[in-house]
Each structure stands twice: as C-alpha cells, then as structure tokens.
Amino acid sequence: MAFAWTMTAASLAAPPDLTLAYVAGTASLAQWLVILPVALCLTLGAVLMMVRHTTRLHAPIAIAGLAALVVIDSLLLSNVMAGGPVTMMMGRWLPPFGIAFTADLTGVLFALAAAIVALAGAVYALGDIDARRRRYGFYPMLMVMMAGVSGAFLTGDIFNLYVWFEVLLISSFGLLVLGSEREQIDGALKYAVLNLIATTLFLIAVGYLYAIFGTLNMADIAGKANELRERAPLMTLSALFILAFAMKAAAFPVNFWLPASYHTPRIVVSALFAGLLTKVGVYALIRVMVMLLPVEREALSLVLAGVAIATMVLGALGALAQSDLRRLFGFVVISGIGYMIAGIAIGGIAGISATLFYGLHAIVLMTALYLVAGEAARLGGSFSMAGLSGLYGRAPGFAFLSLALFFAGCGLPPFSGFWPKFMLVKAAIDIGAWWLAGSALLAGFLLLIGFGRLFLLVYWRPLPEGPAGTVVPVAPATTASVGLSALLPLSALTALVAWFGLFPEQLLQLAQQAAYTLADPTAYVLSVFPSGAAP
Amino acid sequence: MEAIFSALVGIFFAAAIYLMLSRHIVRVLLGIAILGNGVNLLLFTAGRLSREVPPIIPAGSDTLSRLAANPLPQALILTAIVISFSFFAFLLVLSYRAYQALGTDDTDHMRVAEPVDQPLPPLGY
Numbered sequence: 001m002a003f004a005w006t007m008t009a010a011s012l013a014a015p016p017d018l019t020l021a022y023v024a025g026t027a028s029l030a031q032w033l034v035i036l037p038v039a040l041c042l043t044l045g046a047v048l049m050m051v052r053h054t055t056r057l058h059a060p061i062a063i064a065g066l067a068a069l070v071v072i073d074s075l076l077l078s079n080v081m082a083g084g085p086v087t088m089m090m091g092r093w094l095p096p097f098g099i100a101f102t103a104d105l106t107g108v109l110f111a112l113a114a115a116i117v118a119l120a121g122a123v124y125a126l127g128d129i130d131a132r133r134r135r136y137g138f139y140p141m142l143m144v145m146m147a148g149v150s151g152a153f154l155t156g157d158i159f160n161l162y163v164w165f166e167v168l169l170i171s172s173f174g175l176l177v178l179g180s181e182r183e184q185i186d187g188a189l190k191y192a193v194l195n196l197i198a199t200t201l202f203l204i205a206v207g208y209l210y211a212i213f214g215t216l217n218m219a220d221i222a223g224k225a226n227e228l229r230e231r232a233p234l235m236t237l238s239a240l241f242i243l244a245f246a247m248k249a250a251a252f253p254v255n256f257w258l259p260a261s262y263h264t265p266r267i268v269v270s271a272l273f274a275g276l277l278t279k280v281g282v283y284a285l286i287r288v289m290v291m292l293l294p295v296e297r298e299a300l301s302l303v304l305a306g307v308a309i310a311t312m313v314l315g316a317l318g319a320l321a322q323s324d325l326r327r328l329f330g331f332v333v334i335s336g337i338g339y340m341i342a343g344i345a346i347g348g349i350a351g352i353s354a355t356l357f358y359g360l361h362a363i364v365l366m367t368a369l370y371l372v373a374g375e376a377a378r379l380g381g382s383f384s385m386a387g388l389s390g391l392y393g394r395a396p397g398f399a400f401l402s403l404a405l406f407f408a409g410c411g412l413p414p415f416s417g418f419w420p421k422f423m424l425v426k427a428a429i430d431i432g433a434w435w436l437a438g439s440a441l442l443a444g445f446l447l448l449i450g451f452g453r454l455f456l457l458v459y460w461r462p463l464p465e466g467p468a469g470t471v472v473p474v475a476p477a478t479t480a481s482v483g484l485s486a487l488l489p490l491s492a493l494t495a496l497v498a499w500f501g502l503f504p505e506q507l508l509q510l511a512q513q514a515a516y517t518l519a520d521p522t523a524y525v526l527s528v529f530p531s532g533a534a535p
Numbered sequence: 536m537e538a539i540f541s542a543l544v545g546i547f548f549a550a551a552i553y554l555m556l557s558r559h560i561v562r563v564l565l566g567i568a569i570l571g572n573g574v575n576l577l578l579f580t581a582g583r584l585s586r587e588v589p590p591i592i593p594a595g596s597d598t599l600s601r602l603a604a605n606p607l608p609q610a611l612i613l614t615a616i617v618i619s620f621s622f623f624a625f626l627l628v629l630s631y632r633a634y635q636a637l638g639t640d641d642t643d644h645m646r647v648a649e650p651v652d653q654p655l656p657p658l659g660y
Contacts, residue, residue: 453656
C-alpha cells in the first residue's frame, strides 16, 4: 500500500532526479566480477540442494563450480592488479547507502587462495565422503560455505561482513556434524556455542560502530575515523573488535573451541576449516584494525603482541603434547594464527605484508597438512602416532610430499613457510622488538621438534614386528597406495607451497602492494566514492 | 527513555553472561538467547527511541530531523533476529542430540571428543 502511494505521489510530482540516489550508468563487466564469486556459490548451493537426492550429480557440479570460482577470482585478481580496487554497489544505490562490494588486493588474494583450497577439498572429497554423507548435503554446504568465505573477503560493508560470517558459520555447523557420530556432536556443540558468542560480540561492536560513525560502509568509516577520534570511544570499540575476531581466529585466551572440535569431522572438512575459517577471522582483524582504525592498532600493539606470543608458543607446545595427528595439526593452526597476529602487532608495511603472506601460505598449507593426516590414516589405519609406522617404506612418494609440507610447517626453506617467518622476524628486529622475534623463532623451533618427531615415528619407524620376529605383512594393495582423488589435490597444494618457496618474489610484491593499499586506503575510498567526497 | 533501555541492556548482558558461565548446556543456551536479545535491544536503543517524529525527510532537506528515530538499526535488528533465531533453533536441536548421544548436559562430562586421559606421543621407537 505504502509503496503504491509513493509511486502515485512520485508520478504526480516532477520526475525525481535519480542521479541523487543511483549510481549513474550500468555496471561494467569488471564490476560484475566482484559479486560473481558469491552469486555463483550461492546459486550452485541452491541447485545442489534441489538435486539433493541425485548424489551422483553433486561432485561434478560442485567441482566445475569451484573451478569456475578459481577462474573468476584469478580474473578479478588480474583486474585489481591492473586497475586498483573495484567496487560494485548493490541495487545501484549510491554509497554509503547501498551495500558495497569492494575487491582490493588483500581481499582478492585471500578469496583466490580460498577458492583453490576449496577446489582441492572438493576433489579430495570424492574419496572421503561416501554416498550417505553426500545425501546429508556435503557439497551444497561446501558451496554455501564458500559463498560466505568469498563474501567476507570481498564485501565493503561491515554489517554485511557480519552476515557473511553467519553464512559461513551455519554451513560449517552442517559440515561439522555430517554423519552425526558421538564425537562429532560433542565437538560441534562446543564449536557452535563459542563461535556464536564470538559473532554476537562482533555484532555488538558493529552496533557501537554504527552509533559512533553513522555509517557501515568501510570506505566511509576509513574517511571519518580521523575527525571522530577526539571525541569518540574508538579504543573501546577496537578492543571489542579485537576480542571478537581473535575468538573467530582462535587466538590464545579464546582458542579452546578449535582443539575441541577440529579433529572430529571427516578429514576433508577439517582440512577446509583449518585452511579457511580461522583465516577469515584474521582477515577481518586486518581489515578493521589496520585499514579502519590504524591509530588504535598502534595503541593496542603491545596487547596484540602479547596475544601473538602466547598464541604461537602455546600452540606449538600444545602440538608437542598431541598423539592424534589431527589434534596436532589443530595446534599448528593455532600457532600459525599467533604469527599472523604478530605481524599485525608490528604493523607498518613490513609487518602487514608478512601477515598477508603468512595468511595465504597458511590457507594452502593447513589444508594440505590435514589431507596428509587423512592419507596417513588410510595407509596406516590410525590417526594416532602410536599406531602409525613405516609409511616411508610403504609409500615413499607420499612420504616425500609430507616431508615438504612439514618443512613448510616449521618454516624451513625452500618452502613457502620460510619467507613470511623471515619477513616477520626481520620486521620485529627492525623495530627493536627482539622479544617478539625471539618468540617467533622459539615457536618455530618447537614446531620443528613436533614435526620432526612426527616424521620419525610415523614414516621412518619400522613396522611393528609379529610374534615370530617377522615383519607384519603390508596391508593389501588397495590401501597401500594413495588414491588419485587424494594424490591430485595433495600434490597440487604441495606444488604451490614449493613454488612460492622457490619463487616468492611475485607474491612478496603483491603482499607488499596489498599492505600499501591497507595502510593508505585512498585508492579503496576512491573506488567507492569516485567523486572523492563522502556525503 | 534511552537511559532506562541502556540499563535494561546492561541487565540483559549480565544475566546472559551469568547463564553462559554455567556448566549446563540448557542454561548456556538460555544465556545465548538472552544475549542475542540484549544485542538487539542495544542496536534498537542506539538508533534513538521516539515516536513523536515520523522518519520522513522534510521537503527542502536531505537528512532526517535530529529528533526522528533512525530506521536503519531497526533493519539491522530484523536481520540479526532472523539469524539468531535460526542459530538458536539449530543449537536447541544439536544440544538435544548431544543429550541423547552423550547422556549428559553437563559440559564437564562431555569428554567424548577430548578424553581425559589422552595418550602422550610415544617417546621412542
């Protein structure tokens, strides 16, 4: 009724000037690319839900869709590299009133890494997710989760970021309880409660942010922060944001949901969670604290550094105490979060680019490590270090791949884990924070012990001997080799880890460029407000 | 009016945190429900509470009058209500299933995923 009335009133009066409310002209192809990752994943998620009972269609549709996602994100990356941040306004409403999707280098790099990892996961799932679990909806939920992850990386609106957090959270619940085993329900309950509290904290922070700034558009907030700093409680706001995102990222005092739940689902689900979810938290922390509230980040940098040290050292110590491979890798994830927060605490181009490089490396590496755990369990029949042995003799190629990933995990050259840790330690020493550099090296050393022992026990230890002193025969040929659906994603991810370890220049430059755009968001703001001035 | 509501939000948060500190999942869930409502009330209050001035931009101006309630937080609340409602429904089902599968709603006894006496990694070959 009200709508009809406005229509009549508008048609009676002079034609309204639409340029005051709408973005002029139609969106270009490059702008459509910004929204395409989310639209594609959501659509395919819905399509897969419609063919829910025809499980044989799931994998081809999902894999083709995720391959398309990789292509789209690569195109978007080349666009952003060539022409700077790209913005598309939802419904053509002028910023800051419409919801903006803004792709800058940071967001696109993370989105591309996430898409690659999801594609690898979808291929691995061919051998890991049986027909029953497919009917429960593994692939539809994977697509919806990727919509949430891509949306979080590409949105330019802080309330919209909250919505994408919830989208990826609800689909992660579904993935976590896939199969409804007792262990999974126990883990999922703790994961769900603590993550829900974290997103609610985020929502509180968004509420205060809107009360202070009167806008939710990130570019608008970045422009207004300076004039409001004198009279608004921005420090309180920053502390709230840090708590909420640290909880999402599993940083030290609020990390206990991760080791409680990440070892319970199917291995491919663990792999995707370890690669993607915590990094979304770190990304949000970078976006808000580095781009929107840089002065507050500087003021809170000692707090962040303390959190970072505790997270990386305690994560590494936790990894030393674990016998279950999946739980061990869960603590390695936590330790990696510590490194990323250390980069945020250091700040500057050096610190932030180290964090970005580490984040991209961790997305690929953590997924690959969990896939290694899955294959080790398939070959050796156990996830426990006590039960696994002799994998080197049984599958030397697989052992070689694993060793490369373990090297990357403890930050040894020539793999991609080395460079971000090197940048981080250098950045810490450059600003005189020798204690931070020392803790980073200490945590790396502890991880080295953990990974070294893992390789020693699981790969080199000979198979247990039978009662008559003879070696127990190797398992039948079907399980004695790594299947193609596992070998393909695993070797692709390892190849990425090795490539960016040997030739890091391009990624280094990209990370530095991305850090420049975050430190000086002029290009970002100009892409949202082309005229230069926010209303 | 806003002062009363702010105090109410504080009470909501206090009750929610008290409940969430409990060991029993049912109380934690009630705490989460109250926390969600507290946040919605917070957003609602932050957008000014007033019925006197309708949120219509007067002729010749391009912003709302300072006295009118801001309609945007109310739109945010709508989104947040839908999300928190669906999450709460999921959590209710999940904790009921957990009660069925684990036989307890005391988090101290929910140790299936993390057993108390986990074996340490072997110390040698």
